[in-house]
Amino acid sequence: MSRTEIRRSGIPASSGVALGYVHLLDREKVTLPKKRLSVDEVEAEVEKFDQALEQAKKQLVELRKRFSEEQGDEHIYLIDAQQLMLEDKSLTEDTRETIQNERINSEWALQKSIERFRNMFNRIDDEYFRDRRSDIEYIEERLLRILVGSREQEYVSLQRQALVIAHDLAPADMVKLNRDHLVGFVTDTGGRTSHTVIIARSLGIPMVVGMQDFSIQVENGDRIIVDGSEGLVVLNPSSETWAEYEKRRESFLDSRKELLQNRHHKAETKDEFHIRLMSNIDFVEEVPAVINNGSEGVGLLRTEHLFLGGTIPISEEEQFRHYKEVVESIRPQNTIIRLLDLPGDQIFSLPNQLATSRSSALGIRGIRLLTKEPEIFRPQIRAILRASAFGKVSLMYPMVSCVEEVREANAFVAEVMDELSNEGIEYDSDIAIGSMIEIPSAALMADEIAKEVSFLSIGTNDLLQYTLAVERGNELVANLYEPLNRAHIQLISQVVRMAHKAGKEVGVCGEVGGEPYFIPLLVGLEVNFLSMSPGSISLAKQVIRDLTVSEAKKWLEEVLRLETTEDIKNYLNECYGQGLRSGGN
Numbered sequence: 370m371s372r373t374e375i376r377r378s379g380i381p382a383s384s385g386v387a388l389g390y391v392h393l394l395d396r397e398k399v400t401l402p403k404k405r406l407s408v409d410e411v412e413a414e415v416e417k418f419d420q421a422l423e424q425a426k427k428q429l430v431e432l433r434k435r436f437s438e439e440q441g442d443e444h445i446y447l448i449d450a451q452q453l454m455l456e457d458k459s460l461t462e463d464t465r466e467t468i469q470n471e472r473i474n475s476e477w478a479l480q481k482s483i484e485r486f487r488n489m490f491n492r493i494d495d496e497y498f499r500d501r502r503s504d505i506e507y508i509e510e511r512l513l514r515i516l517v518g519s520r521e522q523e524y525v526s527l528q529r530q531a532l533v534i535a536h537d538l539a540p541a542d543m544v545k546l547n548r549d550h551l552v553g554f555v556t557d558t559g560g561r562t563s564h565t566v567i568i569a570r571s572l573g574i575p576m577v578v579g580m581q582d583f584s585i586q587v588e589n590g591d592r593i594i595v596d597g598s599e600g601l602v603v604l605n606p607s608s609e610t611w612a613e614y615e616k617r618r619e620s621f622l623d624s625r626k627e628l629l630q631n632r633h634h635k636a637e638t639k640d641e642f643h644i645r646l647m648s649n650i651d652f653v654e655e656v657p658a659v660i661n662n663g664s665e666g667v668g669l670l671r672t673e674h675l676f677l678g679g680t681i682p683i684s685e686e687e688q689f690r691h692y693k694e695v696v697e698s699i700r701p702q703n704t705i706i707r708l709l710d711l712p713g714d715q716i717f718s719l720p721n722q723l724a725t726s727r728s729s730a731l732g733i734r735g736i737r738l739l740t741k742e743p744e745i746f747r748p749q750i751r752a753i754l755r756a757s758a759f760g761k762v763s764l765m766y767p768m769v770s771c772v773e774e775v776r777e778a779n780a781f782v783a784e785v786m787d788e789l790s791n792e793g794i795e796y797d798s799d800i801a802i803g804s805m806i807e808i809p810s811a812a813l814m815a816d817e818i819a820k821e822v823s824f825l826s827i828g829t830n831d832l833l834q835y836t837l838a839v840e841r842g843n844e845l846v847a848n849l850y851e852p853l854n855r856a857h858i859q860l861i862s863q864v865v866r867m868a869h870k871a872g873k874e875v876g877v878c879g880e881v882g883g884e885p886y887f888i889p890l891l892v893g894l895e896v897n898f899l900s901m902s903p904g905s906i907s908l909a910k911q912v913i914r915d916l917t918v919s920e921a922k923k924w925l926e927e928v929l930r931l932e933t934t935e936d937i938k939n940y941l942n943e944c945y946g947q948g949l950r951s952g953g954n
């Protein structure tokens with residue numbers, strides 16, 4: 370291998386700088402035996418599969434215990450997600466039936482069922498869910514290892530400043546690493562919202578993902594630097610580069626320490642404009658992070674994961690318990706609960722015609738599903754309203770494209786409210802109802818939509834992809850997915866102005882809301898709230914506290930006059946003085 374310095378860019382996932390030595394983590398794939406069975410072998414094979422399932426469950430119980438002891442309970446839900454998959458009938462029954470009907474061995478049958486299960490996830494046009502594929506792979510590997518009797522490496526002993534490089538990395542792989550010498554991660558696959566990235570961020574370990582074939586280009590022991598904020602990896606760095614990045618690492622750690630001291634300060638500009646900084650979460654287990662990072666409530670509680678992977682729809686009661694738990698832990702702050710935004714064919718109680726309809730980012734999802742199949746939402750809306758009796762709750766509509774949809778949804782919510790009143794069930798009759806603005810047509814009609822709701826929340830992750838026709842999770846067009854595109858900034862500005870003109874609050878809950886380079890533009894617009902990953906809050910506070918609204922307005926005005934994204938970047942670089950910063954958190 371050449372010893373010359375090589376620089377490679379990937380996707381910045383968890384911020385910070387790490388210097389160390391390559392430790393390749395190779396999850397050796399298990400070879401899959403394929404065999405046809407005679408009729409009398411079938412029952413024994415089903416039995417073998419059932420025993421493997423039991424053993425895998427036991428292993429996960431053990432792993433969960435160890436995970437909890439070593440890393441605390443904050444991310445224990447990641448193991449829970451895998452335990453749930455092992456319970457999922459669409460996986461277990463399907464494998465048994467495949468063994469019986471196709472008369473093939475359990476390993477082969479399992480692989481076929483997993484493939485169907487994986488396709489189900491792949492069809493969901495959402496980066497977050499596509500990233501859950503690593504959990505499926507992990508379950509597949511665990512079961513296969515048990516079935517073929519191959520032992521998994523239980524513990525990986527890392528030595529001196531280990532920078533772990535892997536093709537893919539599941540959360541449970543992280544448990545196997547002794548963390549004393551672990552300094553960073555690089556993976557060939559993955560997106561900014563994968564589980565492993567979530568953990569790396571919360572542990573404060575720098576990480577770069579989406580490096581394609583990097584893991585086959587390095588060797589154990591190679592010197593390497595990872596800059597998780599910039600998404601840069603330097604292999605075989607020269608001694609000058611090494612020294613330079615040592616300094617960068619120190620200054621990053623100093624500023625992080627300083628930031629954490631700031632986390633309970635108000636998010637207020639120097640000229641005393643206050644912006645509510647809230648958190649985006651999916652799971653109740655993330656609540657401690659919301660509170661510890663000093664955020665002012667939950668600005669987006671995504672609910673999709675509650676509906677995914679089961680064979681029966683989640684009940685009103687189960688949903689109620691989940692929402693109530695989050696709401697009670699967040700009160701007196703607000704929790705904005707978003708109605709389900711899954712494509713139609715992912716929901717099990719749908720009539721056949723809809724369930725088999727093609728699913729895509731442009732298909733029946735979000736509020737469209739509500740207007741088409743309101744009954745699917747009745748239990749969810751009832752559960753959210755019931756939770757509103759236990760703390761401050763707002764309800765939010767996803768993927769709104771026009772005002773009619775909002776009117777229809779409002780009428781339905783009013784009907785559900787009457788129903789609860791008639792049943793004598795308590796709820797907050799003044800509950801704030803808001804609409805996401807994440808489709809360009811809704812952005813253009815935000816003035817009309819604002820009249821129908823109490824607040825608007827701009828979902829820039831989708832707004833950007835639909836405005837630029839650039840898929841948000843596609844690494845091949847990732848360079849075109851550019852939030853500083855003027856069309857995008859212009860649309861956001863228009864929405865904020867329209868909402869304020871209508872006397873309504875407006876915020877941003879897409880990723881850019883937590884990006885230090887974008888926040889000044891949103892301050893210039895005087896948005897009311899920003900909602901972001903809890904780990905981004907303290908840096909966002911710092912950025913806001915260093916600004917005045919008047920300078921931010923001036924920058925915004927100029928940006929809206931510039932023609933190209935490049936011009937905008939250069940101009941903001943000058944304004945910020947220190948280059949565009951990415952939170953990576």
Ligand code: PEP
Pocket residue numbers: 669671807827828829830831832878879880
């Ligand atoms: C968005 O689109 O910006 C958003 C916040 O929603 P999601 O990421 O869940 O699509």
Ligand code: MG
Pocket residue numbers: 807828830831
């Ligand atoms: Mg969205």
